[in-house]
Amino acid sequence: DQSLYGNGPFKIPQTKSLMFTKHAKVSGDRANHYGYGFFLHDLEVGDKKIPVIEHAGGINGFSAMFWRMPSVKATVVLLDNASSRATGQAIRNIATILNGGEAEMPKQGIARFMQKMIKDKGIEKAVTEYRMLKNDRAVDYNFSEGGLNNVGYYYLGISETETAIAIFKLNVEAYPDSWNPYDSLGEGYMKAGQNDLAIVNYKKALEMNPGASSARNALKELGVEIEDPTIEVADEVLATYVGVYEMQPGVNMTITKNDLQLSAQLTGQPALEIFPSAENDFYLKAVDARLVFTRDGDNPASMVTLHQNGRTIDMKRIKQ
Numbered sequence: 001d002q003s004l005y006g007n008g009p010f011k012i013p014q015t016k017s018l019m020f021t022k023h024a025k026v027s028g029d030r031a032n033h034y035g036y037g038f039f040l041h042d043l044e045v046g047d048k049k050i051p052v053i054e055h056a057g058g059i060n061g062f063s064a065m066f067w068r069m070p071s072v073k074a075t076v077v078l079l080d081n082a083s084s085r086a087t088g089q090a091i092r093n094i095a096t097i098l099n100g101g102e103a104e105m106p107k108q109g110i111a112r113f114m115q116k117m118i119k120d121k122g123i124e125k126a127v128t129e130y131r132m133l134k135n136d137r138a139v140d141y142n143f144s145e146g147g148l149n150n151v152g153y154y155y156l157g158i159s160e161t162e163t164a165i166a167i168f169k170l171n172v173e174a175y176p177d178s179w180n181p182y183d184s185l186g187e188g189y190m191k192a193g194q195n196d197l198a199i200v201n202y203k204k205a206l207e208m209n210p211g212a213s214s215a216r217n218a219l220k221e222l223g224v225e226i227e228d229p230t231i232e233v234a235d236e237v238l239a240t241y242v243g244v245y246e247m248q249p250g251v252n253m254t255i256t257k258n259d260l261q262l263s264a265q266l267t268g269q270p271a272l273e274i275f276p277s278a279e280n281d282f283y284l285k286a287v288d289a290r291l292v293f294t295r296d297g298d299n300p301a302s303m304v305t306l307h308q309n310g311r312t313i314d315m316k317r318i319k320q
Contacts, residue, residue, distance in 0.1 A: 020040065038055050039056075123162075143174065165189065180212075186202035186205060198218070230276060244319040291304050
């Protein structure tokens with residue numbers, strides 16, 4: 001950071017000017033807000049706009065973010081060894097506080113509460129308490145699909161299978177429109193030797209997300225034949241999905257088209273082909289994920305929603 005102020009190797013003004021200038025000629029998701037090596041954007045705090053010079057990146061299980069705010073002589077570096085979605089919100093909160101704003105406080109996770117309740121009062125009482133809390137105290141807890149799913153896998157991992165199944169069933173009840181809870185419930189039933197129920201839930205998961213390789217592989221193991229769900233989508237419809245969609249500042253998803261094949265690429269990641277199971281619903285074969293596009297009539301899509309690992313992320317189009 002100090003080197004970038006000129007106290008190190010970056011002393012040539014022209015070099016820094018090029019690094020910290022937006023280059024409109026850069027293609028793809030970096031267009032119009034990318035320098036050389038850094039993303040350039042503003043942090044809004046009240047009626048102020050604080051210029052931010054940012055770089056971010058990550059690999060499996062690790063991510064890092066670096067925010068410079070030269071106008072207020074502040075820099076934030078955040079390292080995360082869980083590669084969580086919370087990283088972007090955390091660094092934004094820290095930068096907001098440094099500029100006199102208020103952070104958006106996180107909620108208490110439901111996972112720890114559930115584990116303590118199960119230990120103290122048993123699974124039936126824990127399920128009842130979960131429903132009451134979600135109904136009466138939703139503002140105090142983070143009732144995330146992933147958090148509850150992790151509780152189920154904890155008990156599955158220590159061979160308390162019936163407890164795990166009860167948690168997975170509760171997650172299906174809480175998130176009936178998400179495929180992953182059905183996939184997890186299928187795994188619980190399969191481990192319990194209840195293969196008929198496992199097949200029902202794995203089929204439901206695959207119906208909702210044709211890219212769910214875990215469900216597909218489990219059904220093959222259970223002797224169930226699965227058909228290819230890919231359908232044909234008109235070329236003019238596919239063209240409406242092409243564009244750049246913002247996941248968080250500095251991290252975008254770019255949708256490209258080669259003939260009738262769409263591909264999706266996150267900033268800093270390789271491009272992956274996506275396949276339609278419905279006109280606006282696409283799945284990936286490389287990872288367990290779905291992309292659902294939102295559009296009004298024949299207009300270009302205004303948003304794409306990523307469904308992956310129990311998370312739902314809405315990404316608005318920022319560039320065609």
